[in-house]
Amino acid sequence: MAERRERLISAAYMLYSDPGFPETTIEKLCTAARISNRAFYECFSGRNELMQALHERCVQETLTAVAKSIAQAPDTPLGRAEAGIAGYITYVTEDRRRARIMHLEVRRAGDCLTMSRQQAVQAFTQIIETNVFDLPRVAETDRRLLALGMIGAIQELLIEWVLADDPPPVDSLISTATHIFYRSFTT
Template identity: 25%
Template sequence: MGGGTEQLPRGRHGLTREYVTDHQRGRILNATIACVAEHGYPDLTVEAIVGAARVSRRTFYHYFRNKEEAFLAAYDDVARRLATRLRGIAALRDATFAQRVEETLRTVLTFFAEHPAEAQLTVVEALAAGPAALRRRHDALLAIVDLVDRSTHALTDGDDPRRLPPITAETVVGGVVEVVYSRVERGETARLPELLPDLAYCVLLPYLGPATAAAEHDRLAGGDTPDGPREGV
């Protein structure tokens, strides 16, 4: 959703039922994200959500049975918003592996830096929100691992004995996630984009070797893109 928790106008407002439904549900999701970031999932209550969303308990229970359902819906909403940003990278047919890694990391780190409450919910609190949330997180990580592994197939011939085992992608992705987790958990979410050069180096190292990884690290640390300096960096 990405919006706020503004209430609808009172009385006859001429708004469609669909708009009212989307607006109310969006307010609940945004309130859930904010409350999870403030209190953590274990201390999250329906009372806190309805208070922040400025809706009645009846309205909350019209959409969700409990706080877990609201959390999972908020998680899915954040995931969709991030996926929308990443979709353009997948469409870059002529991009190199290094360019895809750079743009993917930049997009994710920037998204979380711009939305610290969303980062807290998806990266940290999902671990405490029960089996369903853990499955969502697990499935998301598996999808990323599979994407990374498939993206590296073009780097070597299929029969090349130097081809790295699939567990390499799992190790790389797991390491990046742990680094991001530790920063979000420590309240350093706003500084996540600063990690781009180092994380890009770590991802590229096993696939492209130390020389290429170091060159990409130095370029990113200097604020350059493959076509020259980035504006505003």
């Protein structure tokens, strides 16, 4: 069963990113994974549960990549923030499918993934709170709201990157997000 589950997650990684979550039927997933519809339902209750498993895997892998970037950064709030931003954007954009699933298709999946999205946002909020909130200016603001604003800005930059006919260079995404960070956290 674990091997079939992995094949379905791999099929969903391809199909949920293109043609997209709403357009991907269980039949298409089963064909791509080379399993029967019955075998699908032995692994997942439906497309939504499969999307949730895929999204959570993408988030966990990204959290690991960001933690590694921060651990290798200069041990200052600004050094950790810059490394975290660059680590996040670089990792997510290394595979356009990952960026599309994490920032576009998860929204297109609808209410069924609201909890999964909120858990991901909470995990990234915790990273920001843990690594950059010893900056002097931050003490004057609501830290959680500031972290959420930063997350929202990065999400919108990545949605633009996914949807644009001529996507901005990844370096521009990183420098823009870093600029937003500096303006939000240090001025």
